[in-house]
Amino acid sequence: MLRWAGLNLLAGSVSGSAIAQTVEFTARKAEVDLEQRCAELDGDVEVKSGSLRLRAPRLKIEETADGVGVEGPGRLSGCSCPAPPLELGFERAEISRDGDVDLSGPRLTSGDTTLLYLPRLMLRGPNSAGMLPPTVGYSGRDGAFLGVAAELPLVSSAGQERPGTTRVRLGVGAYSRLERIADGARVSLDVSGPSGRSALAWESLDGGMVDIDAHGASGVVSYRADAARGRRALVGPLAFSRVIAPQDRARLAFASWSPAGSAYAQIRGDSARGLPGIDGAELGASSGYAVDVWETDVAGLSWEGDLLGVGGATQPGLGVFRQAMAL
Incomplete structure (x- = not known):
């Protein structure tokens, strides 16, 4: 001793x-x-x-x-x-x-x-599965809300392109306006990792809503989807920056670069946010889509997975922008 x-x-x-x-x-x-x-x-x-x-x-x-x-x-x-x-x-x-x-x-x-x-x-440790703290809330429009969730970490191997921990969160909850036990339900799935995050939620209160918030990048491919569909989309519990967004947006982009030049292509679709069902379709319909292609002889294309666009490193006019299809 x-x-x-x-x-x-x-x-x-x-x-x-x-x-x-x-x-x-x-x-x-x-x-x-x-x-x-x-x-x-x-x-x-x-x-x-x-x-x-x-x-x-x-x-x-x-x-x-x-x-x-x-x-x-x-x-x-x-x-x-x-x-x-x-x-x-x-x-x-x-x-x-x-x-x-x-x-x-x-x-x-x-x-x-x-x-x-x-x-x-x-x-619980960061690499252990377990229950998350319960979510409790109340609003004059929706009533009381009680939700529970669990988290399951999935540790990837070091040999992958982006080694790290992918976390899967599954949550369930119920709304009650205190006149009966439950007036609506909510189910959510959130998957986040080194390559991005994808969150999907469904609610049945006030006509229902499907909420999609996903972004990520892997190699030369990047995607971004921000959509809230259904009659409840304009009054549901979304982040303020998403509530005020005028449109639902989906982007799928591809980029390649070399010392000789750079190329960028994007498939995009837009629709009115919270568009109710059309002809009985719960998810509504898209209002427009396009395929964009950007080519430049300057190897200065800025590739940002979250922005899904041409960054400040590429000056307008140095290349050729082509819109192959737009409706």
């Missing part, structure tokens, strides 16, 4: 089978048992790792079968300021190898005032 008394600062890499990250801590006294793989910190303990800070009068840290155990009591905050406005207190914490944190006796505090107390709280 190793002991330090009057310890001011110890910084280094705490690594092993359970954790692998750089931490800094201060304490008046520290005892480390290498055989038992545990450490005890005593006296004004402060542990820092990135933007996270843990404060406690005394801490015991030990390796467990699934990760790391921290014996408190202690306070955790995401702010490195001297007096964080909000802190999460706990009696004991279990940190798994997957990044899950299991807190015993958690409480949300502001200074010395306890704002919320729970007997137990499980915080």
